[in-house]
Amino acid sequence: MILSRLTARPIPLITGLLIALALPWAIYPPVALDIACWALFAAAVDLLLGHTGLLPFGHAAFWGGSAYVTGLISLHAGLPFPVAVLGGAATAALLALPIGYLSARLRGIYFAMVTLAFAQVVYFAVNQWRGLTGGENGLQGIPRHFFGLDLSDPFFFYYAGLPLVLAGLFAAWRITRSPFGRVLTAVRDNPARAQALGYPVARYKLLAFVLSAGLSGLAGGLFAIGHGFASLDDVYWTTSGQVVMMVVLGGIGTLWGGALGAALIVELNDYLATAGFQEIGLVTGTIFVIIVLVFRRGLWGTVHDLLPTSAPHRTPRRPASEGA
């Protein structure tokens, strides 16, 4: 069944795979890996924002938390990098349990504020626990162990890491298409009704939160291995904001749109940094404001609407009156 669904729309799927495979030929390989990691991170966030109707504003805790754990495993245990990354992702999912338990009871804007606040706790913890995390210096010189293979060339490492990203993206896609994902949609569109139908809404939200955190951890761990270091930036709220920005830019609820948003923001950051322009927020903030004001469907949603053959695209978020 999975296979038939996958092959039902072969052209977008094959195009996506080809782009993923060709990316390091077209652009600087380390940047290509950044895009892949952020694309997975954005898909993980869209699982909550687009498919569960929750705006997580503290996912840096899971991305960055995993980056540190992955780094520590690689540095001290010398395990192959996929194992380290999976360890980081598992830790992120575990960390999401208490945070999710407390925040999934809230809705709308409260959820966003509370997840942001809890992520700040993780930031302070990482900053204070200098013996383990290196404080301001971060973790440096994270190795890329892989059964003795030399993966120091970023071009080869991209292909070594890509399966993890693709597996994560596939998982995110499967979740949205599963019965569980359908319930999440019901929770998004009408929580009271979902509850009345007998679905424990809070528990569904919590599970979605944990899954999203785990996938974010997968992305963050790989990002840390790719860069060879984990820094305080990874756990700071600007990272939480940046991934939300990518999702909104690509199109909330489109899952693949986030990859587009990730590619644009990463490329833009890279371009501005190379040009020596420090105040990136000036540019990204302006783009973001315009998207929120004018193109709320995001790039993917807008393009999707223009294609004549495409099925009518569901509005990711109705102009809700609930809570207002």
Add this chain to the structure above:
Amino acid sequence: MLQQAFNGLVGGAFYALLALGLSVIFGMLRVVNFAHGSFYMLGAFGAYVLLDSLGLNFWVALVAVPLLLGAAGVLVERVFVRRLTRLDPLYGFLFTFGLALILQDAVKHRYGVQSQPYPRPSALSGSLDLGLFDYPAYQVFVLALSLLTCAATWLILTRTRVGTIVRAATERPELTRALGIDVGRWVAPVFGFGVALAGLAGVLAAPMRAVNPLMGADLIITVFAVVVIGGLGSIFGSVAAGFAIGLITALGNLYVPALSQTLVFVVMAAVLLWRPAGLFGREEAAL
């Protein structure tokens, strides 16, 4: 100990002013203003610029900067935020997040990240004998002015016709409209008022804290926690939680310095377990 408690109240004065502004704005617009920390930072920079390039002193800044920022807030509401009020409240949050990035990096672009000096006003440079200990006069002034502002806001909201309209529009917007009151007219002024409060906090912070573009960034997250504790939209809850968190943070700093920054979030977690809508909030926050 007592002195540390007093420090806490002064710190709480800033939390209270910022939380009050956030709550007033949220009550009327259902928008959580992420840019509130940036307006606070702009308040401090406004005072700095007035002194540095125009030679206008602290007292002028104390009046002029909140007025200017309030006007800017009215403009931002009229031009941008208004377009988002009919949508999911999350869009307002996202818009103000983008705005915060722009404001912060614009100031960073112009002034760099290093802190700018701002002297204390000469009239308040000494210290006051408070009976039990001497305390810097400026800090006493900050505490007094903050309490006065919170009290004045409370009086405006409860004792004037404008306040009644705003409270009615906060509780039941449709019904208020049905009674023939033009609610829309008051939205921009309320937003401007909230921004002006952030600006006032910023001017007050200039002589006490480092004036730099990042001063509002971390503070706003703590203030978010404060309003969640007090109950978002609850005026009294925000102010009370502001001062309480100031006290708790200062005393925590005395006993467990490593945890002092985290303490407010621990309190928030406890409050969420017990009362998800906050101490003084209505139940709409919860599921």
